[in-house]
Amino acid sequence: MIALLRILFWPLLLIAIELTSFVFNLNIWNTVWRWFLSSPLENTGILLIGYLLIKYSIYWMRFTYAFLKGKYLV
Secondary structure, eight states, rough: OHHHHHHHHHHHHHHHHHHHHHHHHHHHHHHHHHHHHHHHHHHHHHHHHHHHHHHHHHHHHHHHHHHHGGGGOO
C-alpha cells in the first residue's frame, strides 16, 4: 500500500487540486501561470528556495529523530 501511495501521490494530489478547482470554480492553474509569467526569474527562485527548504527540513527532521533515538540502540 505504501509503495502504491508513493507512486500515485503527485497524480492524486494534482487530481484533488483540479477537482477542488472545478467544484469551486477557482481556475487555479490560470492564476498560477499568470503569477509565474509576471516575473519568471524571480518566481523560479522562490520555487527553488521553497523546494530546497522542504528538502532540508525533511533531512533535518530525520537526522534529529535518528539522533534522539540513537541512545536506545543496543
